[in-house]
Amino acid sequence: MSDVFTSLTGGFLENLQLFAATLILAIPLGLIITLGSMSRITPLKWLVRTFIWIIRGTPLMLQLFVVLYAPGLLFDYPMSNRFMAAIVAFVINYACYFSEIFRGGIESIPKGQYEAGQVLGMTRVQIFFKIVLLQVVKRITPAMGNEVITLTKDTSLARVIGLTEVIMCAERFTKKGLISPLFSTAIYFLLLNGILTLLFNWLEKKMDFFKA
Template identity: 60%
Template sequence: MAAAVIWARLTESFWLNCQLFGLTLLFAIPLGLVVCFGSMSRFTPLRGAVKTFVWVIRGTPLMLQILVIYLGPGLLGFASPWPSGGSGRLIAAVVAFAINYACYFSEIYRGGIESVPKGQTEAGQVLGMTRSQIFFKVTLLQVVKRILPPMGNEIITLVKDTSLANIIANKDIIMMAKEYAAKGLIWPLFSTAVFFLIFVGALTLLFDRLEKRLEYFR
């Protein structure tokens, strides 16, 4: 088989990884903020429930979570909520990834919020600002500066974790490369590293630039 054809198929398969990456961030970033607020709630039962959920998600393998979310409803005797075919497998993977990364992001958000000196919040209250005004006008930009490095690490990890979606037969670039390896072609396996290195390299440059632009918050 011509190398050009193999490269084209690897590129097409990598598009699934990119879709999973983009959709996960789209849902996990705002969901993580919601989970963060739940874990910081003054309502003790809600705070306890959210923290327990985060503990379970962070304490179990993402691969297991993908399997449970995709296969769980059917194994429990319920109708599968996922559409048939590849679209259903992709949606299930996005749900699993979004929940998993939202829990990790929530802890990063919480650490960033709690790192802002409380004196600034108290100063805002003295000036008559509401809690939402204090958060968006005083706390938020400082939080962004503090959480950018750990968020960048998690997002770069997400790029590589997208390969775990092949556990439910999502035909990503790793699965495609493994199929060629089974036919005696080893170079497609190593070539997948090029795709990931380029993607991660671009993200690294992006986060480096963002960190430099936020240096005035020191």
């Protein structure tokens, strides 16, 4: 059993690394994409929105294969690092989903609040960071929580490009006639998602003072 625990824990660490890297990189990239999709420059806005539509409209599994194999097939520069390929695919995918959440939050703020800031002599940057940002965070927290929890489970898709994550480790034992490791993987995900659920619930309560 110690071999099973060691293998599953090692595999789940791969999931955690992919999860953390995706979250750290996709959130700021998603904000940049949001600014592009809301740009006053029409060609840029529609280019970004078309890109978002493509990413959101195709399976993440397909995107993993494209990132892994396309550089070698198109540019004769194969992607040798499978973990890096997974990070690139996940970051692009989740940045697009996050961008739509950000856009919805920003667009939900009444125009009167922007106008009030202008009356007070504040710049657009000051209005965004001092008036709008906290309200946006408050409004998007539930949607972001759902998306982050979905990300934890989606990391298991990385196995399709040969990344040794927890479910792949469990499957190796299942092929030897052991079924318990396969079900044990649920415990890892349930514990992580339980912690994340408590964290987002705490964050929502901390922001209850701010009624947007």
